[in-house]
Amino acid sequence: xxxxxxxILKNTATAGFEEKNDILITVEASNNDDITxxxxxxxxxxYGRHMKELITATVKEAGFTGIKVTAIDKGxxxxxxxxxxxxxxxxxxx
Amino acid sequence: xxxxxxxxxxxxxxVPGNSPKMINSADIYGADSLMFDIEDSIxxxxxxTARLLVANALKTLKFHSETxxxxxxxxxxxxxxxxxxVILPAKPNLIRLPKVExxxxxxxxxxxxxxxxxxNGWAEGTINIIGAIESVKGLYNVREICKHxxxxxxxxxxxxxxxxxxxxxxxxxxELYYARSQILMAARxxxxxxxxxxxxxxxxxxxxxxxxxxxxxxxxxxxxxIHPKQIVEVHRxxxxxxxxxxxxxxxxxxxxxxxxxHKGVLAVDGKMIDGPIVVRAQRIVxxxxxxxxxxxxxxxxx
Amino acid sequence: xxxAAGRDIPEQIKGIKDIKLYKGEFAYTPSTVKAGKKIRVGxxxxxxxxxxxxxxxxxxxxxxxxxxxxxxxxxxxxxVMKMVVERIxxKGIKDIxxxxxxxxxxxxxxxxxxxxxxxxxxxxSGLRGELGKYLTKNPQALKKxxxxxxxxxxxxxxxxxxxxxxxxxxxxxxxxxxxxATGRKGKSAFGSMGYAMIDSAYADNVVLITDNLMEDPVxxxxxxxxxxxxxxxxxxxxxxxxxxxxxIRMTKSPTQLLLAKYAAEIMEQTGVLKEGFSMQMxxxxxxxxxxxxxxxxxxxxxxxxxxxxxxxxxxxxxxxxDGLFKAAYDTQTFDTAxxxxxxxxxxxxxxxxxxxxxxxxxxPIVNNLDTVILSATEVDLDFNVNAITDSNGICMGASGGxxxxxxxxxxxxxxxxxxxxxxxxxxxxxxxxxxxxxSVDVIITDRGIAINPKRKDLVEKLQGSSLPIxxxxxxxxxxxxxxxxxxxxxxxxxxxxxxxxxxxxxxxIIDVIRKPILD
Numbered sequence: 001x002x003x004x005x006x007x008i009l010k011n012t013a014t015a016g017f018e019e020k021n022d023i024l025i026t027v028e029a030s031n032n033d034d035i036t037x038x039x040x041x042x043x044x045x046x047y048g049r050h051m052k053e054l055i056t057a058t059v060k061e062a063g064f065t066g067i068k069v070t071a072i073d074k075g076x077x078x079x080x081x082x083x084x085x086x087x088x089x090x091x092x093x094x
Numbered sequence: 095x096x097x098x099x100x101x102x103x104x105x106x107x108x109v110p111g112n113s114p115k116m117i118n119s120a121d122i123y124g125a126d127s128l129m130f131d132i133e134d135s136i137x138x139x140x141x142x143t144a145r146l147l148v149a150n151a152l153k154t155l156k157f158h159s160e161t162x163x164x165x166x167x168x169x170x171x172x173x174x175x176x177x178x179x180v181i182l183p184a185k186p187n188l189i190r191l192p193k194v195e196x197x198x199x200x201x202x203x204x205x206x207x208x209x210x211x212x213x214n215g216w217a218e219g220t221i222n223i224i225g226a227i228e229s230v231k232g233l234y235n236v237r238e239i240c241k242h243x244x245x246x247x248x249x250x251x252x253x254x255x256x257x258x259x260x261x262x263x264x265x266x267x268x269e270l271y272y273a274r275s276q277i278l279m280a281a282r283x284x285x286x287x288x289x290x291x292x293x294x295x296x297x298x299x300x301x302x303x304x305x306x307x308x309x310x311x312x313x314x315x316x317x318x319x320i321h322p323k324q325i326v327e328v329h330r331x332x333x334x335x336x337x338x339x340x341x342x343x344x345x346x347x348x349x350x351x352x353x354x355x356h357k358g359v360l361a362v363d364g365k366m367i368d369g370p371i372v373v374r375a376q377r378i379v380x381x382x383x384x385x386x387x388x389x390x391x392x393x394x395x396x
Numbered sequence: 397x398x399x400a401a402g403r404d405i406p407e408q409i410k411g412i413k414d415i416k417l418y419k420g421e422f423a424y425t426p427s428t429v430k431a432g433k434k435i436r437v438g439x440x441x442x443x444x445x446x447x448x449x450x451x452x453x454x455x456x457x458x459x460x461x462x463x464x465x466x467x468x469x470x471x472x473x474x475x476v477m478k479m480v481v482e483r484i485x486x487k488g489i490k491d492i493x494x495x496x497x498x499x500x501x502x503x504x505x506x507x508x509x510x511x512x513x514x515x516x517x518x519x520x521s522g523l524r525g526e527l528g529k530y531l532t533k534n535p536q537a538l539k540k541x542x543x544x545x546x547x548x549x550x551x552x553x554x555x556x557x558x559x560x561x562x563x564x565x566x567x568x569x570x571x572x573x574x575x576x577a578t579g580r581k582g583k584s585a586f587g588s589m590g591y592a593m594i595d596s597a598y599a600d601n602v603v604l605i606t607d608n609l610m611e612d613p614v615x616x617x618x619x620x621x622x623x624x625x626x627x628x629x630x631x632x633x634x635x636x637x638x639x640x641x642x643x644i645r646m647t648k649s650p651t652q653l654l655l656a657k658y659a660a661e662i663m664e665q666t667g668v669l670k671e672g673f674s675m676q677m678x679x680x681x682x683x684x685x686x687x688x689x690x691x692x693x694x695x696x697x698x699x700x701x702x703x704x705x706x707x708x709x710x711x712x713x714x715x716x717x718d719g720l721f722k723a724a725y726d727t728q729t730f731d732t733a734x735x736x737x738x739x740x741x742x743x744x745x746x747x748x749x750x751x752x753x754x755x756x757x758x759x760p761i762v763n764n765l766d767t768v769i770l771s772a773t774e775v776d777l778d779f780n781v782n783a784i785t786d787s788n789g790i791c792m793g794a795s796g797g798x799x800x801x802x803x804x805x806x807x808x809x810x811x812x813x814x815x816x817x818x819x820x821x822x823x824x825x826x827x828x829x830x831x832x833x834x835s836v837d838v839i840i841t842d843r844g845i846a847i848n849p850k851r852k853d854l855v856e857k858l859q860g861s862s863l864p865i866x867x868x869x870x871x872x873x874x875x876x877x878x879x880x881x882x883x884x885x886x887x888x889x890x891x892x893x894x895x896x897x898x899x900x901x902x903x904x905i906i907d908v909i910r911k912p913i914l915d
Binding site: 020021042043045046047049050074075076077078 | 787788817819878879880882
Binding site for chain 2: 022080084
């Protein structure tokens with residue numbers, strides 16, 4: 001996904017819903033350069049590690065650093081997680 | 095491109111483009127085409143998330159069905175062009191252009207498609223267009239619209255059209271008769287496919303079956319559907335009967351025989367067979383095969 | 397020790413005397429005789445009716461270490477177990493084993509009595525609710541693992557003397573002053589008394605607890621007065637809302653309907669669906685929705701079935717009424733519509749759990765099943781089925797008649813979505829086995845159908861079918877393409893952490909449930 005070149009989060013933003021197979025993503029700027037992920041999910045044991053890695057990689061590939069991601073998952077598949085993270089970042093830039 | 099204009103499209107199922115749950119299971123019901131909607135079923139505040147969701151679904155999931163994305167209108171709304179930017183790189187089979195009224199709108203979308211095809215090194219005609227006529231103005235321009243080379247199919251979108259006519263849907267569809275006929279003629283003239291509008295009362299399966307039968311008899315290639323249970327019904331109606339299949343097989347066998355053995359006049363059961371009858375027979379056999387009918391078994395029974 | 401289902405069973409399990417390994421569906425031949433109940437002499441013109449539950453506990457002389465039993469016909473509306481256990485605890489009696497034909501969330505109260513030592517062992521078809529969670533996390537709260545038995549296996553264990561019941565406390569919706577009882581009458585009517593019939597016939601002491609003591613003789617009765625020692629009248633034996641739902645409705649979920657349609661197609665294409673066929677379907681979801689498609693096919697092809705077994709619902713009762721089947725054998729009546737049917741329709745036949753599914757009698761009715769359609773919490777590449785634990789290893793289900801019907805039926809169909817939420821339902825190995833792959837013929841998912849390769853006849857019959865048939869490995873691969881392979885939930889290997897022992901219907905051990913290591 002091609003996002004704006006100056007990848008700076010102006011606002012805290014959310015995307016997605018707390019509904020079956022969806023994930024509610026909130027992104028906010030943090031005061032350091034790390035990307036941190038706080039994940040709540042009913043499939044944490046089976047996919048928690050994978051989901052955190054995917055969220056981190058998606059943020060990084062979109063060109064951002066210093067982002068705190070809060071994710072409330074209801075069994076989202078990878079494409080949904082990615083789409084919601086990108087949508088939240090896009091919204092946060094506006 | 096030839097495939098896009100001829101592939102089997104008995105059913106095109108609407109899938110709300112911002113519902114992961116519906117997108118995840120869309121492919122299991124056997125619709126010939128899936129139409130992911132980021133237009134009317136999506137609130138203005140969620141256009142951005144829906145287009146990203148559909149694009150990522152198309153890039154990631156494997157679909158058996160043809161994939162179609164209904165974008166927002168490219169000139170009448172502020173979302174359509176952004177939709178194309180995000181959706182086209184995800185390579186859907188078709189872009190559904192809603193409320194099309196003028197050939198210039200098709201040209202605009204076609205130009206975007208061409209750009210993306212070139213950028214990605216995809217063959218020309220990888221992505222095509224299905225237009226939806228939803229206004230009187232669109233109907234008046236339908237012949238020109240259908241003839242654009244990117245157009246694979248044309249559809250009728252009845253709800254807006256009916257509002258435009260200042261009437262309402264009736265059981266017998268008299269209010270849509272003219273529009274259906276015109277669109278169908280234009281599609282046939284341009285040698286593209288023609289899809290009928292949705293039937294929104296999912297509880298009324300009898301009314302649905304009657305409407306599908308009528309539009310099939312008129313010549314439509316398929317129906318837009320909004321619920322999995324409608325798919326089964328459309329496919330049933332579009333499946334040729336055993337009598338039709340065995341007769342078609344006889345025609346094709348006789349035709350093959352006449353070609354191979356250089357026979358002149360061709361007749362089956364005392365009736366003369368000519369070109370259009372052979373074409374129709376082939377169409378029946380193709381439809382039967384697509385519906386899962388064991389055609390060879392019918393040949394044995396013939 | 398590895399058993400015939402490929403499961404590793406410890407050589408010693410606390411509280412289990414001789415460990416018999418599962419060796420195959422019909423591997424064991426018993427050489428014993430049936431157990432019998434203690435003979436008692438009924439004294440002429442004595443009254444069986446006692447003032448309250450306390451009096452019944454005193455009369456039967458319940459002692460520390462004894463086993464009491466309950467049935468689960470009141471499902472999640474049962475008040476009786478709580479009434480009885482409360483009074484037992486009040487009397488300071490300890491170390492009680494509760495052998496209930498099953499347990500529901502209404503039995504979560506047991507946690508308190510496990511913690512205070514009143515209850516120290518459980519034997520049941522299943523474990524659910526907070527109790528299921530509690531015991532999964534604290535297996536050492538009981539003195540031995542929970543024994544999970546199928547409905548047929550429980551009847552067998554009682555008849556074979558492996559499960560000896562000192563006192564059966566049987567909730568009955570109606571009984572007369574002599575103890576003839578039925579489930580068909582009264583405000584708490586639940587229909588068939590299939591599970592209660594066995595307990596009453598074999599328990600040393602039988603106490604009926606009713607909210608409907610009738611002056612007139614009760615007939616037909618399901619429990620005869622000859623088995624009943626005492627009767628206690630209470631205000632209510634259960635919550636009607638929890639006992640039986642109104643008519644169970646057919647699912648509207650397109651996915652469930654798709655699974656059901658595939659199951660009906662399989663039945664038709666394998667030739668099962670023919671004049672005189674028999675079947676069992678479930679009580680909900682896809683396995684019940686099969687009725688819709690089977691009915692259509694039966695009506696179109698003018699086929700009349702022989703019998704259905706259940707777990708009878710109003711949906712099946714309607715098929716019986718409409719003449720699509722000649723008989724319904726019923727151990728457990730699921731909804732109000734089916735309760736009406738068992739009252740009125742002479743072809744709706746009440747049967748005991750032993751008649752239903754006990755492998756150690758001369759002919760349980762499951763042996764004559766052509767097809768059964770069953771659900772699963774997960775399945776594996778060897779066609780094994782788990783029906784008890786969820787994906788995190790927590791007990792939340794029951795064995796029920798799963799392995800009984802699967803062993804008996806000529807065609808066993810499992811209906812399960814390929815992916816639930818994000819979790820793929822075809823595992824390399826299920827967390828625990830209730831029904832072995834030996835008994836499972838076809839696994840039907842929403843994205844494809846896998847036939848057990850052992851069933852070469854079915855593979856052949858379904859060759860060239862338009863159904864989406866593939867191998868179980870291919871199905872698993874499809875799921876992984878969508879959601880990836882999940883990490884395994886780690887289970888404790890400590891034998892002290894065995895939550896439950898799953899008995900196969902013949903009493904051999906098919907698996908153990910181990911405590912998951914949860915953070």
